[in-house]
Amino acid sequence: MTRQIAVDVAIIGGGTAGCAAALNLAKKGMSVALFEQKTVGSQASGVNFGGVRQHGRDLRELPLSLRSNEIWTDLPRLIGNDCEFVRTGHLKLAFNEAEMAVLEQFADDTRDLKLDIELFGRNALHKRFGWLDKTVFGASLCSSDGQANPRLVAPYFARAARAAGAHIHEHETVTGATKNGADFCLETRSGKSVHSATLLNVAGAWAERIAGWFGDFAPLQPRGPNMQVSEPLPYRLNVSIGAVGGGVYARQIPRGNLIFGGGYGWTDRDKIRARAVVENGREATKRMVTILPWTQDIQVIRTWSGIEGFLPDGIPVIGPSKTTPGLFHAFGFCGHGFQLGPVVGEILAELAMEGRSVISLDNFSIQRFST
Ligand SMILES: Cc1cc2nc3c(=O)[nH]c(=O)nc-3n(C[C@H](O)[C@H](O)[C@H](O)COP(=O)(O)OP(=O)(O)OC[C@H]3O[C@@H](n4cnc5c(N)ncnc54)[C@H](O)[C@@H]3O)c2cc1C
Incomplete structure (x- = not known):
């Protein structure tokens, strides 16, 4: 049986970035549905080394990393747990x-x-x-x-997002998405049909496939x-x-x-x-x-x-789709996106609500890759 869901923002991917985006959006009163093919934080966000590091980063990432560093300190207030961040x-x-x-x-x-x-x-x-x-x-x-326990971070963001009103759907794979007129239409493996004005692609190592559904290209490995x-x-x-x-x-x-x-x-x-x-x-x-x-x-x-x-240049894609208004990507963190997760959630919420972020994303555009 097909079930219809209509929300302001649909999110594909329940890693730290997706769960943090869901929390930021729900707190601002947006209706949000997040879809995760396994359980939240079960992939890279939950099994990484746990390094929360600005040190040695590509200089282009530092403005994001500095802001994220502030959010890490604030986790107890934001999500009710410090996630063992020290x-x-x-x-x-x-x-x-x-x-x-x-x-x-x-x-x-x-x-x-x-x-x-x-x-x-x-x-x-x-x-x-x-x-x-x-x-x-x-x-x-x-x-x-510093360092933190990766097992805790995405689940605590998801819990706080739920408490703020976001709908978090686990064991729910998004099998396809299109844009028809002003609306995105997502289909899920269990037969849900989801309509949203905005779509966030935070699907980690699977995200370039979702980008490809809309004709966007990134050489992700x-x-x-x-x-x-x-x-x-x-x-x-x-x-x-x-x-x-x-x-x-x-x-x-x-x-x-x-x-x-x-x-x-x-x-x-x-x-x-x-x-x-x-x-x-x-x-x-x-x-x-x-x-x-x-x-x-x-x-x-x-x-x-x-x-x-x-990605070949060692920095992620973060920002709007090249082809489709209302679609925003954040993926390809090249082994150092755990530290960035909290700020990426904040940035995606800004993009979804205002179309731009206070932090410049020029270096992270998907347009730097050609098909
Ligand atoms: C072993 C390891 C060690 C690392 N060490 C560090 C470190 O010390 N410090 C650091 O900063 N970074 C580290 N990283 C990198 C960091 O973990 C990642 O960059 C970051 O967690 C990415 O978060 P994310 O939310 O973008 O992606 P993910 O956590 O991968 O989340 C994406 C989610 O999307 C879901 N998904 C994909 N396709 C679909 C679909 N069609 N439908 C529904 N759901 C879908 C996936 O199941 C996944 O849960 C490490 C990574 C690994 C793997």
Whole structure:
């Protein structure tokens, strides 16, 4: 039986970005229906590393990242839970002079932005962070960065959105959408027919297919960062760490478990499945042991991956469709959209209600890609 739903805004995708958009819109009195093919936060938003980092970002993303950083601090008021967000700082490591120069350049480029960046040469670094291997050449610390529990964020945004009046439909795949006259018309797998004036495409690694329904193009590739977690160890790693050029990243939660990643896993978008690749996990573990020698004998208790959308220039698409008024996209976060989720929700609500955002989105236009 077909059921008809009519709303101001329909949202495809129940990750952090979609759930945050639903909350912002519902709080402003818009009628909202969000559709998620699995459960909210079950894909990239719920299985990521948990790094909430401005440090080392593409400079074009920083205005969004700075605003999102403010929202992270405000989560208890906004959604009733801090999602275990702790401002531990993020320490980026350099292994030679050339990598140190990259960190110095970022510190220079962001001097006026109040990121609280502190550069460390070898001696100062090892004096302050005694748990690092002595081969680490230098580092830069961004103390306004932090970490959070990804399992909690999208579900808490969804819960707050529901409380504000949004309709969140889980296990409901949108199988097709068109625009007829002024209205979008969405069809769902269970037979719902949804009409809306505005459509938000926040479908993560699946979003370029939805964009394609409307003739928009983005060369998105799905990939799955390889993740691991160890048994609890004595608590030492009081900052989240990464390395220039990626390769390995790690954080430790107060209970002692060490969460770390590096390399990529296996993904199948059609089956909505991802898993870690053992050999790549082994490589990441070796890299971590060279940085944190005390992790030499750790027991890994779980490995996993998740499906994330990557774009060739390393920054997302956020903004209006090239072809269809009333359609707005936000996808292709290239492995660093967890930190941005809260601000993307705010931006999408502005786009849906006013057609523009207070933060410039010029760099994120889908128009930068041609078919
Ligand atoms: C393993 C891993 C580690 C990461 N680590 C970090 C990190 O430390 N820090 C960081 O900032 N970022 C990290 N990221 C990236 C970050 O998780 C993502 O960029 C971010 O969560 C994307 O959020 P989203 O809401 O756009 O997408 P998603 O969370 O993927 O949500 C999109 C949703 O759309 C749904 N959907 C798709 N098609 C349909 C359809 N047709 N009908 C209904 N629903 C549909 C999907 O099921 C999915 O739940 C990582 C990603 C992964 C996978």
